[in-house]
Amino acid sequence: MTETFTPPTRFAVPGRIDVSNRAAAVWQTATITEIRRESPHAATFRLAVPAWAGHLPGQHLMLRLTAEDGYVAQRHYSIASAPDDAGHIELTLDHVEGGEVSGWFHTVAEPGDTVEVRGPLSGFFAWPGDRPALLIGAGSGVVPLMSMLRHHRARGLDVPLRLLVSARSPEELIYAREYGAETTPVFTRSAPEDVPVGRMAAAHVAPLLAEQPPGGWEAYVCGSNGFAEHASRLLVAAGQPVHRIRIERFG
């Protein structure tokens, strides 16, 4: 055992973009301009960030709230909006049970309130719109994938894009009115008539791999750890190369 070790996969590919460290280092004031309900548990918060440096679909930011005594709570959130909306970004947040930050957004926040953000952050999950994209998300895991879908539409990109999105029920499916032919929803608890109920399965993933474009898909998976483990195994079993699966897990 003296030979040089070669990893069995080439996972550690560089990020899709060069990350702007300057933008990531600065906290900026963000003003809530609009709140839209997406589902019983999720709402979209539109923020005006005048000096926003711009982002790529799939990137996230760090957000912080400060109490009067100086106590600070900060969290990472994916950006839901496409990059083209100068000076504005949108976040879609689940109301997490007992969550001090999401709880504030869902029960206190009003247009005009200010919070602080820094970003955009991280290049690994970014999608510049170059490679064919196979997007798989569950619950609010669809948020960064929606930024990709919106970008794809806003720019009229020719590169293929498909979205598999899992939700408990049609009522819980966020962005339901925005999906088109590129999207297949999967419902795990209740579904519209004629739509089967059940977990995402090989039967959902295999057809997408079968119709993969030349050069193959770049796969982006986002959701809870349990979902990410399940979906990534489905992808591997269907033949998607491990080093072309990018995963973002809640935590």
Next chain:
Amino acid sequence: MNVTRGFAGRPRVPNAALPPGQYDAGDDWPVLSAEVTPELTPAEWSFRIDGLVEEPRSWSWEQAHELPASAYEGDIHCVTSWSKFGVRFGGVSLDTFLDVVRPHVSATHAVAYSHTGYTANLPLADLTGGRAWIAWEFDGEPLAPEHGGPARLLVPHLYFWKSAKWIAGLRILDHDEPGFWEQNGYHARGNPWEEQRYSGD
């Protein structure tokens, strides 16, 4: 200070062990790996140290387990803001491995690499002096695959992305060479007490 209207936050529990900007995750242990969890058995696992050392070598699972056991009991801190208190890892101190290979006097840094191809860079000083381990047990049980099992690097005084899961080896260098997250905008060292989250912090 930019006070958020109407934000009270969680009850304040004074906790000197909580680095700035972190919260106590309690019993949760979030999984944040960016890659597919590998199906790696102990028989397939190996750990190697090479680069600027006198005697590069590799250890199999059995050979690593013949080394003196060492445990870490304390806290871990993730850059995504959660900290976890009172965890207990079992394995072997990295000093034990490094004593065998003997890094050159010119050695200053290391790149830790995983069986998945993941990498993280660390100053050699953060890997020595009883502050780093190769860990294969958590709370007395085998380390779960999604947490890096069969074995991971453990460097608990730095943000946890430095504690490479599915550890395959260390390459000892005389310069710093950014790893996976470090190439994606994260800090070269990642000291939670100085809140070194992103490059430029």
